[in-house]
Amino acid sequence: MSDVTKATTTRAGGVLAATCISTLVVNANTSAVSILLPAISEDTGMSVTTLQWAVTGYSLVGAAVIVTSGSLGDVFGRKRIFQLGLLLFVASCILIALAGSGGMVIAGRVIQGAAGATILACGLSLLSVANEGDAQLRAVSLWGAAAAVGAAAGPLVGGLLVGSTGWQGLFWIDAGIAVLCMVLTYATVAESRDPERPRSIDYAGTALIALTLVPLILGVSESGDWGWFSARTLGCFAVSVAAGYAFVVVERRVPVPLLDLALLRNRVLVGSTIAILIGAGTINGLMYLLSLYFQDPAALDFSPLQAGLATLPATVGLVVVAPLVPKLAAKIGARQTIGLGFLLTTAGFVVVGLVDASWAYTAFVLPLVAIAVGMGLSNGPASSAATASVAEEQVGAASGVSNMARYVGAAVATALAATIYGTVIGNQTGDGAAAGDALASGLAAAAWMMAVFSFLGVLMALVMARHRLAKGTLADAAASAAAHTHTLPTSATTHAEARRTP
DSSP states (O other): OOHHHHHHHHHHHHHHHHHHHHHHHHHHHHHHHHHHHHHHHHHHOOOHHHHTHHHHHHHHHHHHHHHHHHHHHHHHOHHHHHHHHHHHHHHHHHHHHTOSSHHHHHHHHHHHHHHHHHHHHHHHHHHHHTOOHHHHHHHHHHHHHHHHHHHHHHHHHHHHHHHHHOTHHHHHHHHHHHHHHHHHHHHHOOOOOOTTSOSOOOHHHHHHHHHHHHHHHHHHHHHHHHOTTSHHHHHHHHHHHHHHHHHHHHHTTSSSOSSOGGGGGOHHHHHHHHHHHHHHHHHHHHHHHHHHHHHOTTTTOOOHHHHHHHTHHHHHHHHHHGGGHHHHHHHHOHHHHHHHHHHHHHHHHHHHTTOOTTOOTHHHHHHHHHHHHHHHHHHHHHHHHHHHTSOGGGHHHHHHHHHHHHHHHHHHHHHHHHHHHHHHHHHHHHTTOOHHHHHHHHHHHHHHHHHHHHHHHHHHHHHOOOOOOOOOOHHHHHHHHTTTTOOOOOTTSOGGGGGGOO
16 A cells, blocks of 8 residues: 555544544534433523523524535635534533533533534535545445434433533533544644635525524413413514515525525425424424423433433434335335334324323333334435435535424424423413323423324325435435434435535
């Protein structure tokens, strides 16, 4: 092997290590936070209901930044923007770990939303341009596997650390790992840009996405106290609608829009994006609710570690089932697989909707497994359809739409689930119900809401048009496993487009 080949191989290995480790940490951190909320609430004195902004704020900012950060990398240098994302991640972890109030935790998580989206978008681009051919396919597959493992391990790791280091330990450890990734990136990653891309960045679109989502989620979150038809709630929704309209106007005029509105005429892309939004929303809402319910003294009174272990049927089950899905979709069709997945998810949420205060943990296992299997069946084919249904030059834009949808779904559904849960508990308690009965009623009401959303996914699958199907390769399995966190190219997508997937 020549010295040049050795250097190239070493550099590609360094890029692979830096991007996969950072992706694993970001996804583990994201999925762990819900487990930490009761402990954070106890230390800071802020209610868990308000602390849901630590979850929704992260997703809200991620939705606004995920596409823009990829564009910034293309224009100003992917390594530079990736390093900036890591630096922001370190800063946010330190801010959260040192937080003396719930407000500081929420502020840190908002910053972390921008950091996480930047690390994911630019990390995948760096990994793609550092490899070619089969090596690129293997590298992207490993990146997808790291994303899936991180998301599955997060609740367990978070629960373990709360008991041994306090909730702050997760963020100190993540900050240290991110610093190591920065050093590794500096030493091994070469700078790259997209010379063919116009230098225009749609900053206005980014701001308008945030301005659309913030009042929407604020209105949903506070509707229990303000009233759904109060002036403040309706005012929030009016601002959201106005900002959304302004976003459409801006996207029609800017040279390089954040969202190519022409893509919305593609029925398959729209259907797959809705499926992705529903899937991301319901799984994030479920993890938020179960983390609270399992740890509440009036319910199961689990420790954080026990709660993390209790979520394993949903998190690990999703990752284990997903790699098997591409071959199934190739046999029976993507629409049928997505519809079957949402049908199972709906059934699982219906069972959870029957919960009462007498339920032991074992009663949750079967519906959690059904939800996990259903999510696995729907996520992979929907993610693959998003990029397989468009022309080669639109793959990057379609991927950006689907990735943005994940963040939007997570933010809106978690806020809605938290509002229903808290409102029903408050009403039941006010009517004199026992604490355990009130908690069960709140969880049941939120579960029925998510069952309705999941059933809408079934209906959506019925009207989706046909598209190219993935062949069921090993790379397709990795893409399917990572589909609940990020859209990766599959064998149904032109391989060369992987490097432009944000």
